[in-house]
Amino acid sequence: MNALAPLYQWYNQYKRELPWRQTNDPYLIWLSEVILQQTRVEQGLPYYLKFSAAFKNIEQLARAPEEKVMKMWQGLGYYSRATNMMQTAKLVVEMHQGKFPSDYASLIQLKGIGPYTAAAISSFASNEAHAVVDGNVYRVLSRLFNIKEPINSHNGKKLFARIANEVLNKKNPATHNQAMMELGALICKPQKPDCENCPLRLQCISYQEGNHLQLPIKNPKKKPVMRYLNFIVADAVNFTILQKRSGKGIWHNLYEPPSIESTSIIDNKILMAEINKLALFKTKKPIRLNKVYECKHQLTHQTIYAVFWVVACKASSLQTKPPYVKAGWKDISKFAVHRLFDKFLKYYNLQQQLT
Ligand code: SF4
DSSP, X not given: OOTTHHHHHHHHHHOOOOGGGSOOOHHHHHHHHHHHTTSOHHHHHXXXXXXXXXXXXXXXXXXXXXXXXXXXXXXXXXXXXXXXXXXXXXXXXXXXXXXXXXXXXXXXXXXXXXXXHHHHHHHHHHOOOOOOOOHHHHHHHHHHTTOOSOTTSHHHHHHHHHHHXXXXXXXXXHHHHHHHHHHHHHTSOSSSOOGGGOTTGGGOHHHHHTOGGGOSOOOOOOOOEEEEEEEEEEEOSSEEEEEEOOSSSTTTTOEEOOEEEESSOOOHHHHHHHHHHHTOBOOSSOOOOEEEEEEEEEOSSEEEEEEEEEEEOOGGGBOOSTTEEEEEGGGGGGSOBOHHHHHHHHHHHHHHHHO
């Protein structure tokens, strides 16, 4: 009998019924994998349902206007995923005539698909023997075999990939991969693993030795970078001015008010000089900055200290030509915006209602 047979029995009995487990369509599996990266199942599920209903196949997604996709993605974070997803969709239509590949060799060639996603799609859609190694699998393997190699080190990654493929059930890789991930998500949790109800309790080395809570080992992360952003919100009663964020980095292709970035907090004199460079206000009269909202906004590798300055002004005094875009306050929800700007909008909206 396979040593992991109790795991498969447990999985068949207790697995969550999730929509992407009911299909072997590689497009839908890929969609779920993109949405679930760095995202909890409960948060990702409504997005999966929304996207799979709106775009039934890769061709529909490839043809979708980017603005629409970004808007639908709003609130899920890590927006580069949405941009990469669009690029992959176009590439698949071009290279594979709209038929999403389900074999590892073709999948790994596609932009935005790494070893994990290629293994997940090829095993779930085609039952190809490739082991998936995500955060849950790292945790289960490190505890099961009492591995102390850091999971985010070069050697650790190689070691875990090798062990994951050694223990992979070659006859049924799809169930094996799903079961390993499900065990990590439901039983072998980071803080409070439910070892008493774990199907692998009797063979788990770290549990027998009592050090399972110290595993997996991770090298400490680098300190997040601090960034300072001043957003200039021009309020011309009925509308404001937005700008699409371009270039690489955070919030690519999302709308936000024109902004000024600095490496530390800047005083008002410097800020005014920088605002002049934006050429947002056509008037020669000095503008009045009203600090309405400030907050610290945490991203994975960056801490953003943001200040939103509102400038009340006449419609005629605003520049509305590119790169600026006129956005009516009533229509602002039609624009795809990042979470930080969304926080400001909610606050500002509430404040307007109270005054
Ligand atoms: S016995 Fe505990 S630590 Fe070991 S795999 Fe099961 S849940 Fe994880």
